[in-house]
Amino acid sequence: MTTRSETRTALDHLLTEIEHRNPAQPEFHQAAHEVLETLAPVLAARPEYAEPGLVERLVEPERQVLFRVPWQDDQGRVRVNRGFRVEFNSALGPYKGGLRFHPSVNLGVIKFLGFEQIFKNALTGLGIGGGKGGSDFDPHGRSDAEVMRFCQSFMTELYRHIGEHTDVPAGDIGVGGREIGYLFGQYRRITNRWEAGVLTGKGAGWGGSLIRPEATGYGNVLFAAAMLRERGEDLEGQTAVVSGSGNVAIYTIEKLTALGANAVTCSDSSGYVVDEKGIDLDLLKQIKEVERGRVDSYAERRGASARFVPGGRVWEVPADLALPSATQNELDENDATALIRNGVKAVSEGANMPTTPEAVHLLQQAGVAFGPGKAANAGGVAVSALEMAQNHARTSWTSARVEEELAEIMTSIHTTCHETAERYDAPGDYVTGANIAGFERVADAMLAQGVI
Ligand code: NDP
Secondary structure, eight states: OOOHHHHHHHHHHHHHHHHHHSTTOHHHHHHHHHHHTTOHHHHHHOGGGGSTTHHHHHTSOSEEEEEEEEEEOTTSOEEEEEEEEEEEEOSSSSEEEEEEEOTTOOHHHHHHHHHHHHHHHHHTTSSOEEEEEEESOOOTTOOHHHHHHHHHHHHHHHGGGOBTTTEEEEOBTTBOHHHHHHHHHHHHHHHTOOOGGGOSSOOGGGTOOTTHHHHHHHHHHHHHHHHHHHTTOOSTTOEEEEOOOSHHHHHHHHHHHHTTOEEOEEEETTEEEEETTOOOHHHHHIIIIISOOOTHHHHHHHOTTEEEEETOOGGGSOOSEEEOOSOTTOBOHHHHHHHHHTTOOEEEOSSSSOBOHHHHHHHHHTTOEEEOHHHHTTHHHHHHHHHHHHHHHTOOOOHHHHHHHHHHHHHHHHHHHHHHHHHTTOTTOHHHHHHHHHHHHHHHHHHHTOOO
């Protein structure tokens, strides 16, 4: 029987090996540490998981595709970007995970996201494996025509690697409904197939699911509410700080408001807005979804209740709840200290890995309920899987039905994480609960399917 400390030593060796074999990929190292550091109890308790090669296979993507994406800007100049698709693990179903278009994208970022996605997708209980992709293309300031030409070039290579039974991309940072439309159009043109299930996040009129745009934000708020319920509280009357002003942030604010909380901030890479009356969503949607503008213009147009803080971080605003919804490592130990000082009760991650490991530690030490992204933001991919189910059946469900399924899935994820943490002597530790529960499901499937 292997002890926890022997298992821990073996995992430490593996982490060193991961750093050695994947140089200059700090985000991937961070994600691997975050998961592997919590697995010792389950590997010690269940010897079949400690089989040599299981965790080693899990941290190595099944396939990684890198490709050139040439396109012409509006001046006719040729631009060259790099495209990525990391197909990480398909033990539970076709690879599933979004595409990110942002200048910070590189292989290490895509691998961190793909690795997280394996466990997140497992937690949903649905039949989807883990993958992620994207490009270092920056859509900011690009015309619609440029974005279309870029998407068409990107898909001209990607199409040969994806398919409804193989790999099903969706949106992420910089990839919303507009980009999914251009990508789907090019896939259809090249393959001459109406294969709706090849991409999710499609428009509702042509194969998309109702509630998919809302799902990640709504799901995160439901997860936060479930964590509060464990402590005998609810969302009513709570003040919330939300970062970001994209898809996840907007629908987080919408659900918070609907459930009686007051969401007082939003942000983008230029700074943040604080609005003591609560964020006016119609105005924010107009600026971000229609005009593709910046958050400072929200403050200009909103009047006296709102102000713009250039370069600032929302975490300095006192609040009961914090829902980071922009990007990785956007909430560090200084931010955590400020949140704790101001009495925050729960932090629930809408973004992927937005909280640094040091900040997570501080929050947990201070008794703050902490919902990790792979559990808290899994509503988006869960509804993507429901979109695939609707596509397969050539039907579409009502908003009410999708929302009901989303709520059930989020409740089940919360319960699974909570119970798994208790089973492994870490009550209230959703990080451990999420990692172990996601791992168990994937590991069982990998063991059953042999060494592949
Ligand atoms: P969007 O592109 O719609 O919005 C991203 C927001 O975050 C924008 O306000 C953007 O500001 C801000 N942001 C992005 N990068 C940075 C940065 N480096 N510094 C400061 N601000 C930044 O993306 P989403 O809302 O879809 O995604 C947000 C997060 O949620 C990501 O971590 C994503 O992986 C995660 N997520 C998304 C899901 C989905 O369904 N869309 C599902 C699960 C997780 P600016 O415009 O100035 O760059």
